[in-house]
Amino acid sequence: MSKAAVHASQSEQELIKHHKSSILHQPQAVWAVFFACIFAFMGIGLVDPILPAISHKLEASASQVTLLFTSYNAVMAVAMLITGTITSRLGMKNTLLAGIGIIILFCLLGAFSNGIWQLVAYRGGWGLGNALFVATALTAITTLTSGTVAQAIILYEAAIGLGIAIGPLLGGELGAISWRAPFLGVAVSMLIAFLALLFMMPKPKAAAKPHKKLALSEPFKALKHRSLLVLGITACLYNFGFFTLMAYAPFVLEHMGVDIHGIGYIFLGWGILLAVTSVFMAPRLQQAVGTVKSMIALLGLFGLTLLAMALFVDVKWVVVFGIIFAGALLGNNNTLITTAVMNAAPVERSTASAAYSFLRFIGGAIAPFLAGKLAEWFNSSVPFYVGGSFVLLSVVFLLTNHRAIKHVDELAVSH
Template identity: 65%
Template sequence: MSNHVVNTDLTDGSAKLEEGGFFKQPRAVWAVFFAGIIAFMGLGLVDPILPAIAENLNATQSQVSLLFTSYNAVMAVAMLVTGTISSRLGMKWTLLLGIIVIAIFSALGGLSDNIWTIIGLRGGWGFGNALFVATALSAIVSLSNSGTTQAVILYEAAVGLGISVGPLLGGWLGAITWRGPFLGVASLMVIAFIGLITLMPKSNLSRKDRPKTSVLDPFRALKHRSLVIFGLTACLYNFGFFTLMAYAPFVMGLDEHGLGFVFLGWGVLLAFTSVFMAPRLQQRFGTVKSMSVMLFLFALTLLVMGIWTNEQWVVIAAVVFAGALLGNNNTLITAAVMNASPVERSTASAAYSFLRFLGGAIAPFLAGKLAEWFNPHIPFVVGAGFVLLSVVLIMANQHHVKHVDHAGSGH
């Protein structure tokens, strides 16, 4: 893999998407794609069962929100070592190791009866997910025969589909028992493992020929100010993202099926906009400007949820609408990070992901605590404030990040 960031400009991706070549990928790409959907299901799968877990295990909202905190905190730290592991094991075995870890910890979570045990096991699940997620993008780009642009869009499609299907499956299995989603992920991971080990080729490089990545590389990457700006922006944005994910289920007053359908609508919009709308926004308005507008609108959406928290239909509509904003922003910020600095792609992703998931680790627990300390409105208002700060950060550092809009053509 080259030592410079390859072109991940999305402006031609949406046009090529419709030509048909996008879908003519090697079987190995589709195996990683399918496994990616399952891995990203884990993010939203527990959403519809958060109230049920709290009720069945006599846990508070803030304790249940730690299921997201432990998952994201371990993911953040693990992102720093995934490159080192992958450079030694190779992409295929790193992906398979991630799948095995996810399957084991999700199965153990489904068999546990103690909230603190499950919180710890979700951390293990997060480690497996970090191994998988950090390697999946590189794998799809390397194995794809249609260029980096379309490979990135294919990866974002897997993210979107996983996030959208996860809550629906979680609601369906969760209505049977709260253990269902945990055991369901473990079962699906077995299928993903079989698909990957069968369809994904071995690396052409011998172990000694693979370039070794140091644990310190992501920290060295953070000397690039643009990468730090986007990482901190994502950290602040994730305060809002995970306030919505981890806290909104408690104020909607819906059962597992109802929550599953709300987050399905949210996820479908997220998937659609990340693949089809974000490239067009980038082409017309530029990455930085489009990202800033999407973040500002998301802050307003959270503020609306904070003001009308007691109006069920307002919260439901706001959650679904937020999916469109989040889908656009996820793709735009991924493209920006890939073009932000002259750092090898996986290293830049690891450094950025470390900062991003720190926000996702703090936000769920903070939201639950704010609701306990003050009232149900405050978590959304505080989340809106953090997202607004991310816009201020981008605007204040515009001259350090504006180059990402031109990186696609000459980087």
């Protein structure tokens, strides 16, 4: 081999090595948003183990308690439509800080509420803050990153996974003291996130801002792109399964004799697998199989997992295994579908995220309350049957609309 060839080969290896390690070499601002995302998504897991406790302490039915997820996701879905407009006027940093401030306010109000309907309303306010933060955080990480868009999304999904993983553990421990304690825990963690962003992110003048002010109609216009619409509807359908698992499974575990600590540990396992697979497995699946084919396979397995949980709803090890195993499936799928959304349509990333999230959280708003009601009307297995059926419907929808999104694989490789 000639010296030139050897030199070229060495240069290529160095380039590959740099590319692989560059995901960890990020600006200070990216890490500030990353850790803020962890704290923000701890809020979901922190509350999960205490759902049965809230039901008992506030004398509320399971379906009423699941409204904590419904109000949260419903407000998030609508608020997603205005996040781009607000960010384009306030800038990323100010929008992130505003979102965190709203979360802190409504977490504190929730901690001191004395009725289920008060708590449901405050969770809606929490959803408003989370919408401003979540949509803007994704845009901030993809804009400020020193690596590729795919790497930025991996960081974002890793932060979500870590937050969801740590949340149940803390929620179980704090919830054993009082159901109010996790709400206070979220408020304190978000205050830390607020301070981190305040001092570590660039000042608004120095931060990257959109080139133009976005109109309220932009997300609706973005959905005219069939690829983005297909991914949004897919997420809406599979979120029926996702939030059936999140909002209803704790009640099934409680009926089996699992206490707050136990629920926390089970969802800790779910969150750990979600975090690990979103970072380490999803990129390999994307390269080896392709984004769309991987999503179809993962969602198919998730749907079948929910159906198995429905069939064996009285068998504790099946339900526990199903919850934890679902974490691996959802971790992979979340990274893949988020990457696909960023490459789906020729629109601003913040606009694509807002449009997709609007459809996504509609499913998340309907599913929890529906699951609670189905259990009251029929039995504890029906919510899992329905959730699994919606997830399998998302697979059918992807298969029938494959041509509209097949380009996301090519764009993912080029990015």
